[in-house]
Amino acid sequence: MDGIISKTNTSRVPLSALEMRLLHWHYANLEYANAVNVDQLSLGGWDQDQGNEFEGRHSEIKGGYSQVPRALFKYPQYMDVKLGKVVKEIHYNPDNGSNEPRASVQCEDGEKIEADYIVNTLPLGVLKEGLINFNPPLPKWKAEPIQRLGFGVLNKVSSLLNIETSKLNCKQVVLVFDRIFWDVRRDMFGILNQSVKTDSLNPKDYATDRGMFYLFWNCVKTSGAPVLVGVMAGDAARAAESMDDQVLVDMATDRLAKIFQLKARPVPTEAIVTRWRRDRFARGSYSYMGPESQPGDYEAMAARTGNMVWAGEGTCGTHPATVHGAFISGLRAASEVVQAMIGQIVPPVVQG
Numbered sequence: 005m006d007g008i009i010s011k012t013n014t015s016r017v018p019l020s021a022l023e024m025r026l027l028h029w030h031y032a033n034l035e036y037a038n039a040v041n042v043d044q045l046s047l048g049g050w051d052q053d054q055g056n057e058f059e060g061r062h063s064e065i066k067g068g069y070s071q072v073p074r075a076l077f078k079y080p081q082y083m084d085v086k087l088g089k090v091v092k093e094i095h096y097n098p099d100n101g102s103n104e105p106r107a108s109v110q111c112e113d114g115e116k117i118e119a120d121y122i123v124n125t126l127p128l129g130v131l132k133e134g135l136i137n138f139n140p141p142l143p144k145w146k147a148e149p150i151q152r153l154g155f156g157v158l159n160k161v162s163s164l165l166n167i168e169t170s171k172l173n174c175k176q177v178v179l180v181f182d183r184i185f186w187d188v189r190r191d192m193f194g195i196l197n198q199s200v201k202t203d204s205l206n207p208k209d210y211a212t213d214r215g216m217f218y219l220f221w222n223c224v225k226t227s228g229a230p231v232l233v234g235v236m237a238g239d240a241a242r243a244a245e246s247m248d249d250q251v252l253v254d255m256a257t258d259r260l261a262k263i264f265q266l267k268a269r270p271v272p273t274e275a276i277v278t279r280w281r282r283d284r285f286a287r288g289s290y291s292y293m294g295p296e297s298q299p300g301d302y303e304a305m306a307a308r309t310g311n312m313v314w315a316g317e318g319t320c321g322t323h324p325a326t327v328h329g330a331f332i333s334g335l336r337a338a339s340e341v342v343q344a345m346i347g348q349i350v351p352p353v354v355q356g
């Protein structure tokens with residue numbers, strides 16, 4: 005991508021340094037949306053959800069996204085959700101026509117839970133790293149798309165210490181202040197990052213820094229407190245994974261001081277740096293179509309393996325990488341289980 009712009013810049017459409025900064029802001033935004041650097045995306049398939057995007061304004065959920073699963077397990081009636089249960093092995097019967105023997109999940113604490121059907125919503129990052137033992141092993145048609153689809157890491161690695169830092173991906177810093185110094189009418193605001201060589205016309209000079217706190221979300225309305233979330237993307241997000249928390253906070257608050265023309269960096273009362281790649285229950289942020297991905301990979305991810313049914317954002321080809329994709333896939337998985345247990349559901353026909 006940077007190569008294409010280099011050519012464009014020297015021939016038909018010369019860009020000024022400011023225009024280059026603006027263009028690279030949009031690159032950073034694309035890298036954020038896909039959770040990976042643009043040069044690691046499938047050229048043909050990167051825009052996997054094209055035509056299915058929801059229209060309308062962006063919105064934030066009051067109290068944060070955890071309100072969604074909380075509401076789902078509390079209403080309309082309280083569900084028995086077991087917290088703190090780490091699954092290490094899943095036994096399933098790959099025969100779609102029979103649910104005998106039953107499926108079971110083996111937890112790290114020794115508890116074994118049996119069921120007629122299980123819905124597997126393990127993140128693609130966890131599946132790619134083989135952190136869960138499947139018995140029998142997953143069939144080739146399921147194992148291959150798991151490896152082909154992207155989740156911010158390209159190689160299978162077996163332990164945290166083996167993860168290559170160059171492929172780590174950190175995304176956000178949550179900053180809590182004691183007062184609001186920004187324009188609360190704006191839900192988000194950004195900054196056009198400078199190139200490594202000031203005002204360079206060479207696109208390569210923008211790649212490393214374009215995504216460093218290029219965007220801030222104003223979370224006052226949803227948190228009820230002076231909270232900003234600073235976003236990192238692309239190379240900057242990967243570099244940030246090995247940086248000290250304080251260095252990142254200083255970089256974020258430096259930019260805030262510039263945007264709002266403050267005399268000094270604003271000092272947060274609290275700062276949280278997220279590192280999703282290191283989280284053993286996530287191993288990344290969300291799925292994307294990488295160079296090896298093939299059309300149909302998401303559909304294969306969604307396909308049932310006997311009495312183990314699959315759900316999660318990485319199984320939703322129409323709305324991948326999103327909460328609504330995960331939710332929609334859950335509805336699909338629930339209907340698969342019901343149909344497997346009681347047969348095809350025929351909608352009632354109203355007689356005219």
Ligand SMILES: Cc1cc2nc3c(=O)[nH]c(=O)nc-3n(C[C@H](O)[C@H](O)[C@H](O)COP(=O)(O)OP(=O)(O)OC[C@H]3O[C@@H](n4cnc5c(N)ncnc54)[C@H](O)[C@@H]3O)c2cc1C
Nearest residue numbers: 089090091125127175285289290316317325326327328330
């Ligand atoms: C920084 C960031 C910003 C995002 N912003 C948005 C956004 O604005 N809008 C949007 O729609 N989406 C957004 N997403 C994406 C969205 O969060 C995901 O697509 C969605 O949460 C995926 O849901 P899921 O159920 O598939 O997986 P998850 O939410 O990851 O759920 C998988 C569950 O499996 C559990 N698990 C893993 N391993 C084990 C184990 N061994 N034993 C037991 N449990 C295990 C995990 O703890 C987790 O609870 C964002 C993601 C990130 C990281």
